Amino acid sequence: MTAETKDPVYVTDALIAEDIDAYLLKHQHKTMLRFITCGSVDDGKSTLIGRLLYDTKMIFEDQLASLEHDSKAVGTQGGEIDFALLVDGLAAEREQGITIDVAYRFFATDKRKFIVADTPGHEQYTRNMVTGASTADLAVILIDARQGVLTQTRRHSYLVNLLGIRNIVLAVNKMDLVGYSQERFYEIVKDYAHFAKQIGMESFLPIPISGLRGDNMVTKSPEMPWYQGPSLLQHLEEAPINDSRMIDKPFRMAVQWVNRPNLDFRGFAGQIGAGVVRPGDAIRVLPSGKTTTVKSIVTFDGDLEQAIAGQSVTLTFDDEVDCSRGDVITRADAPCEVADQFEAALVWMDEHEMLPGRPYLLKIGTQTVTATVTEPKYEVNVNTLEHLASRTLGLNAIGVVNISTDRPIPFEAYADNPDLGGFILIDRMSNATVAAGLIHFALRRSQNIHWQAVDINREAHAAQKNQTARVVWFTGLSGSGKSTIANLVEKKLHAMGKHTFLLDGDNVRHGLNRDLGFTDADRVENIRRVGEVARLMTDAGLIVLTAFISPFRSERRMVRELMAPGEFIEVHVNTPLDVAEARDVKGLYKKARSGQLKNFTGIDSPYEAPEAAEITVNTVELSAEDAADQVIAAILSR
């Protein structure tokens, strides 16, 4: 288009003044590239972005005036313009403790609009870097030419590669400070290439630059005639965009919303994740697998003859096929896989560690399901690339785990389609986004284990015993009286001819759960197993009584959800800590207070009281007998 491909500085200023219509026409065909900058703290990230904003004229006079003023006052460049100050609204905010966060910045050239995710360098902000990287088409990894490849460089490269960014620029910065040395540049490139190979990075483009002096930023630097490649901005203008990569793949669209303005119209709205769709195309709805054909592609601007990856559209079908939010529409002859067990990489983003067995919400595409980490496989030491055995993952840890969902979901490997392979985990209590996940592949075993249908079902078992199956779940502090009351309740029910079974915390830990300790992760697994056992017993028609501290709401809720509605009765044995501690039947509080016993609920491990227990018994006011009668009355009245 322009003759000045070697010189992409803003040459259209003249066009703006002379022929604005021509200018607008040209600019409406611009594409958009999203990229991320990363690197160690002093590698010159802010200067690089400031320079790009400055050179593409994204800085207004009032901003420039304050920049010049600030450069003199607090700049680090001896009174010359300090470009870093442009982006470091951050610096001041960091002092107030607010910015540890991704900031998005915008600039444009004749060919493209750019969105830069400016992410913090420190290790403790990994989650913010991953946030920025998740939407990037390209990554610029900065290296200080004097420092070479640092731990932080490796860490960021690992993450960028993990997130599947294929366009990687290695910007070797501060070349002016190493005398524009070709040797130094190649030394660093060689070092980096070695590391890149180790992490499976397919390719990267090294560019020697000086953000401060502008060498190879916008135009080719006369200081480095030995460098034959493009300037940074030239490359940013030419690099491919992710959406274009997805166009050649089979059609995929996750349904966001069903549009039914009236009885005559039923459209399926979504953003196309991959491929192309045209009216008449045979499509398949997953997970149901039903097939139909596309009738029309409806938009506000009229029906389309085709739509491609990246577009938000509404499809109508020829037949009344069942399809709702969360379903994935695919090409009929090239559907994606459906499974409920996966191997996935996880980046943990929450202060509370990952707990295997705890149910989290998993959002993938437009679908949200319940999922648990069934098996942590290993944690990756990003600095050394070592695999470490781990039961859990802490904040900013990266690991590989097996994950199980409560129902089969359509998916693709993240590497093939980030839209259907990337997911987030959400804590069900705090609603926090606790992890980013990337699906590797489905585990075959889930597809090979089927439910065996049995003729004598749970209703038959219960009817024979002339009772309704129940789980009566006693929760409370150690020494609150759970076991005592549960035991009395069982005796009384037994005397009434009811078929019962009492699962007691201490007893279970002698056998079934002998291998578990008292860490948070083990407590979760303890309750998960007890919940499963209790469920089997309700299938057998029993009234199951359980006496476990079960300190976490999440796990009690998990068990509740295993059971049929109304089957689970939570009994909060509400004894204040000081009362339970004064009783100290087993002498455990004393041990815990003296430090001999770790992770003791109420002392150095939390107890989350039920918010809406079916029954609450007050053991300060009631005797154990009266409490048991209260519970029985409540059970039998339900």
Next chain:
Amino acid sequence: MPQSLPAFDSATLTHLQRLEAESIHIMREVVANAENPVMLYSVGKDSATMLHLAKKAFYPAPPPFPLLHVDTTWKFRAMYDLRDKAAKDAGMDLLVHHNPEAMEKGINPFDHGGLHTDMWKTEGLKQALTKYNFDVAFGGARRDEEKSRAKERVFSFRSANHRWDPKNQRPELWKLYNTRKAKTESIRVFPISNWTELDIWQYIHLEGIEIVPLYFSEPRPVVERDGLLIMVDDDRFRLRPGEVPQMKSIRFRTLGCYPLTGAVESEATTLPEVIQEMLLTTTSERQGRAIDHDQSASMEKKKQEGYF
């Protein structure tokens, strides 16, 4: 070939197509998840763009939520005219909220300075959201507007008393927005976060979106006050001794309460001319707003308190 299918020379969407698709995706996520969403509508060009995108997102249905205008009674008259027309054209309900306390006390931009924005807008917005029990509110803020916006998420959470906690933002990955919240919390959603001022103008031009005529130059009565050109839009305007309104060819780059909004002298009477002026201009957009001038961190502070 239908007009709406642009030539894909490289099978790549243009920047505006990509931005449009993203905004539509965001709006649909809200509607699929929210119990009672609302769109904040301030009648400016960003609101106009957002409303246009909403029509596209849910077509052929009308956008399935109402518009809410948190009014100060001090907007330009031309804004009220377009507001009512735009809601009607879109087939949407329009809710207008006036802070009764501000009304009763006669809070105005002449006597009450910062309190004017505080009571009418910040408090008014909180009142309205609480009154109608909205759990999600769309807003037309953009990340390129101002430093603290650059860091804000697309889905931005507010506590029960509508405060923003910048230290405690959820990571926002891919396009997987976590819309879960506690009963008492609410969410502000910014579907045009990634649009720049130029993107907005270009889109308005391309799509033929109707905007308030005040964006185009015309001779209007103004006085110069504290370095700003203020338009005398009605007879509530209190002239200072010696002030005489002059007719000048002016237009506005942003719109707010008329006594607080600075005009620029201009001859731009068409959209391309407005864009041309914007591209050749040398001061940033928010300079015309008196509200930001207090101190550089003022917007951030206002936002924490619940200002949009």
